[in-house]
Amino acid sequence: MSAHTGRFRLSLARLWAMVVKEFIQMRRDRLTFALLVGIPIIQLTLFGFAINNDPKGLPTIVHVADAGPHGRSVLSALRNSGYFRPTEEAVSRAEIDRALELGRVQFAVTIPAGFERALRRGEHPQILIEADASDPAATGNAIAALSRVMTNALVHDRGDVTPAAPPPFDIAVHRRFNPEGITQYNIVPGLIGVILTMTMVIVTAMAMTRERERGTMENLLAMPVRPIEVMLGKIVPPIGMGAIQVAVVLLAARALFDVPMTGSFPALMIAVMLFIAANLCVGFTFSTVARNQLQAMQMSFFFFLPSILLSGFMFPFRGMPVWAQTIGECLPLTHFLRVVRGVMLRGNGFGEVAANAWPLVVILVVVTFVALRRYKRTLD
Amino acid sequence: MNGELAIDVTGLTKSFGGRNVVDDVSVRVRRGEIMGFLGPNGSGKTTTIRLLCGLLVPDAGEGTCLGHDVLREGEAIRRQVGYMTQKFSFYEDLTIEENLAFVARVFELDDRRGRVERTLERLGLGNRRRQLAGTLSGGWKQRLALAACIMHEPRLLLLDEPTAGVDPKARRDFWDEIHELAEDGMTVLVSTHYMDEAERCHRIAYLAYGQKLTEGTVDEVVAGAGLSTFTVDTPGAAALSRRLQGRPGVDLVAPFGNVLHISGRDGAALRATLAAAAAEGPAFDFIADRPTLEDVFILLMNQSTDNFA
Ligand SMILES: Nc1ncnc2c1ncn2[C@@H]1O[C@H](COP(=O)(O)OP(=O)(O)OP(=O)(O)O)[C@@H](O)[C@H]1O
Ligand SMILES: [Mg+2]
Numbered sequence A: 001m002s003a004h005t006g007r008f009r010l011s012l013a014r015l016w017a018m019v020v021k022e023f024i025q026m027r028r029d030r031l032t033f034a035l036l037v038g039i040p041i042i043q044l045t046l047f048g049f050a051i052n053n054d055p056k057g058l059p060t061i062v063h064v065a066d067a068g069p070h071g072r073s074v075l076s077a078l079r080n081s082g083y084f085r086p087t088e089e090a091v092s093r094a095e096i097d098r099a100l101e102l103g104r105v106q107f108a109v110t111i112p113a114g115f116e117r118a119l120r121r122g123e124h125p126q127i128l129i130e131a132d133a134s135d136p137a138a139t140g141n142a143i144a145a146l147s148r149v150m151t152n153a154l155v156h157d158r159g160d161v162t163p164a165a166p167p168p169f170d171i172a173v174h175r176r177f178n179p180e181g182i183t184q185y186n187i188v189p190g191l192i193g194v195i196l197t198m199t200m201v202i203v204t205a206m207a208m209t210r211e212r213e214r215g216t217m218e219n220l221l222a223m224p225v226r227p228i229e230v231m232l233g234k235i236v237p238p239i240g241m242g243a244i245q246v247a248v249v250l251l252a253a254r255a256l257f258d259v260p261m262t263g264s265f266p267a268l269m270i271a272v273m274l275f276i277a278a279n280l281c282v283g284f285t286f287s288t289v290a291r292n293q294l295q296a297m298q299m300s301f302f303f304f305l306p307s308i309l310l311s312g313f314m315f316p317f318r319g320m321p322v323w324a325q326t327i328g329e330c331l332p333l334t335h336f337l338r339v340v341r342g343v344m345l346r347g348n349g350f351g352e353v354a355a356n357a358w359p360l361v362v363i364l365v366v367v368t369f370v371a372l373r374r375y376k377r378t379l380d
Numbered sequence B: 001m002n003g004e005l006a007i008d009v010t011g012l013t014k015s016f017g018g019r020n021v022v023d024d025v026s027v028r029v030r031r032g033e034i035m036g037f038l039g040p041n042g043s044g045k046t047t048t049i050r051l052l053c054g055l056l057v058p059d060a061g062e063g064t065c066l067g068h069d070v071l072r073e074g075e076a077i078r079r080q081v082g083y084m085t086q087k088f089s090f091y092e093d094l095t096i097e098e099n100l101a102f103v104a105r106v107f108e109l110d111d112r113r114g115r116v117e118r119t120l121e122r123l124g125l126g127n128r129r130r131q132l133a134g135t136l137s138g139g140w141k142q143r144l145a146l147a148a149c150i151m152h153e154p155r156l157l158l159l160d161e162p163t164a165g166v167d168p169k170a171r172r173d174f175w176d177e178i179h180e181l182a183e184d185g186m187t188v189l190v191s192t193h194y195m196d197e198a199e200r201c202h203r204i205a206y207l208a209y210g211q212k213l214t215e216g217t218v219d220e221v222v223a224g225a226g227l228s229t230f231t232v233d234t235p236g237a238a239a240l241s242r243r244l245q246g247r248p249g250v251d252l253v254a255p256f257g258n259v260l261h262i263s264g265r266d267g268a269a270l271r272a273t274l275a276a277a278a279a280e281g282p283a284f285d286f287i288a289d290r291p292t293l294e295d296v297f298i299l300l301m302n303q304s305t306d307n308f309a
Helices: A012-028 A030-050 A069-080 A093-102 A115-120 A136-157 A183-205 A207-214 A216-222 A227-257 A265-289 A293-310 A322-329 A332-346 A350-374 B045-052 B074-080 B096-106 B112-123 B138-149 B168-183 B195-199 B218-224 B237-244 B267-280 B293-303
Strands: A058-064 A084-089 A107-111 A126-132 A170-176 B005-016 B019-030 B034-038 B060-065 B081-084 B156-160 B187-191 B203-208 B211-216 B228-233 B252-256 B259-264 B286-289
Touching (some): A030 A293, A058 A069, A058 A093, A058 A136, A069 A115, A069 A136, A093 A126, A093 A332, A126 A136, A183 A227, A183 A293, A183 A332, A227 A265, A227 A350, A265 A293, A293 A332, A332 A350, B005 B045, B019 B045, B019 B060, B034 B168, B045 B156, B074 B081, B081 B138, B096 B112, B138 B168, B195 B293, B228 B267, B237 B259, B237 B267, B252 B293, B259 B267, B259 B293
Parallel strands (some): A058 A107, B034 B187, B081 B156
Antiparallel strands (some): B228 B259, B252 B259
C-alpha cells in the first residue's frame, strides 16, 4: 500500500487518537456527565410521580346559609369524592369572590338560605358551585364527577331513593373567569412567564462566565467596581429586553387568541419587572458558579426543566404531591403564573397582585444575597 | 520625598495545589522608581503582581502599597493602581473608543470625553477609534491596554510583560513614556523578558521558583554575580563551544555568530582552561570582557535546579 492511497483510508490510529482525546475531555467535564445521568432521573421522577392530570383535594370555600341535614350530606359527599377539600367557610358573597379572585381556592360551594324547606316542598332548590376555570384542566374532572357524586350522596343518605332517581335539587355550575374553558386563556398568559424564564436566565447566566472565559475578568477585578455594581450593570439592560417580550406576547394574545386583560395592567407590569429581575439574578448566580459558557447553559436548562413542569404551567399545580408543590413554591415562575393569570383572567388589581407576588420579592432578595456571596473579588 | 516607598511588602507567599508559587518574596519600590521583574517562565512574576494589586489573596505576607494595607485596603489600592495584564483583557467586542470610555467611567474620571480624546490622540488611533479592539494587531492591543491603564493617572503602574510582541520603535516610545511618567512621580513595576528593557529599569529583581534570587541596579546585579567573561572571535565558534562545554571553570558558553561568550564564576580556573584549550589547538585568542546581564541571568537559571512548567 503506497502512502498515496493511504491518504484516503480511515486510519484506526488516528480515529483512536480522537476517541481517546474526547474521552479525556468528557471525563473532565463533570457537569455534562451529571446531566447525562441526572436528566433522565429527574424527568422520570417528575413525570412519573409529580404530574397528575386528575387533580384531587382541590381547595374549596363553602358558604352554608342553611345548615340543614341535606346540605350537610351534600357537603360531605363532595368531600368524600376526593375532588373537593373544604378549606374555609365564607359568611358573605364578597369573601367567596375574593378567595376565587386571589386563586386561593379552586371551588366555592353555596348552599342557599331556605334550602332544606324548599327541598321538602319539592321545589328543586339550587346548590351553586363556582369553579375557577382559568385552568380548565384543573377543574374538568371534578365538575364531570359532580352528578355522580350527588346521586350517590342521596342514595347513601336516604336508602329509599333508587339510585337511578335524579336528586331532588339542582346543581348550578358556574365556570368563572373562563366560562368556555378555552385552554389558550390559561396557556398564553403562562407563556409570558415561560418565555421570560427561558431567556432571562440564560442572558445573565453567561454574564460572568463570558468575562472569565475571555480573560476580561482580571481587568474588571483590578478596577474599582463593586460586585453590586457589576451585578446591577449586568441586570439592567436585559430588563428592557424582557419588557419588549412581554409586550409582544400580550399583543399577540389579544390579536390572535382574544385573551382578555380584565385586571390592572400597571400592577401586572410591576410584577413582570420583579419576575424578570428574579430570573436575571438566578442567571447571574449561575454565572458566578459556572466555569464556562457550556456549564452556564446547562445550569439554565436544569433550572428550566422543573420551572416548566412544577410551576403549574403545563400541569395543574394542585394536582401535584406536596413535595412537588414545595419545590414549585421556590420557583419564581409559580408565583408569576398566579399573578399573570390573576390579572388577565380574574381581574386582579394591585391588592391581589401584591398578595400573590410577595414571594417573588423574597426569592429576589435571597438569590441576590447568594449571588453576591458567590461573586469573588479575587482570582483565587 | 524620593525616599518614600510606594511598595513595601515582606514575606509574600502564595501556593497553588500545595506548591509555593511565590515564596517569601519581599518587594520594596521607591516612589518614582522603575523596578524590573525578571525571571524564567513560571517563576511567579504574574502571581506576585496579582498579589500586589489584590487580585489574589496571599497565604502569608504583609505590607503596604501606596500607604494602604495590601490585605485590607484593596479597594483604595485599586483606585490608584494601573494594572496591565499579560493577556489582553479589554473588551474585544467594544471599539477602542468604547473601551477607553468604559475605563474612564469606572474610575469616575472628570472630563471623560477630553481624556478619551487625548488618549486616542497620543496613541495615534484617532482615526481608528471605531475599530473593534479585537481586530487590532497584537502590538496595537498592547499599546491600547497601556493607554487605558494610565488614563486615570495612577500613582503606581503594574505592567506584566507590556511589550511582548511590540515592534522596536514602539517599544522605545513606550519606554520613553514610562520614564517620563516616572519622572513625574509615578512608580512602575514592570515584568519583562527583554534584557534591553531590564537595563532601562532603575532597579531589577530576579525571580526563580517563586523566590527572589537577586535584586539591585543592573550594575549591582552583574557585579554581585561575580562572573568573569571572555570573548573569542573565531570562525569555529560552534566547535569550540562544544569543546569547552563542561571543562573546569566554564559555566556558560554561548556563541553569538562568530563570537563566543564564555563565562564562569571562578575567573582563574576559566582563564587556565581557555589557555589550555588554545594551546591544544586549533589556537584562538581570548579577551576579558564585561559580563552582560543575560550572562548573569542564564547562569542564575542554570543554577536553579528545577523549574515548574
Ligand atoms: N490559578 C493557578 N492555579 C494553579 N497554578 C497556577 C495558577 N496561576 C499560576 N500558577 C502557577 O504558578 C506558577 C507561576 O506562574 P506565573 O504566571 O506567576 O509565572 P510568570 O513568572 O508570570 O511566567 P511567565 O513568564 O510565563 O508569564 C506557574 O507554575 C503556574 O503554573
Ligand atoms: Mg506572567
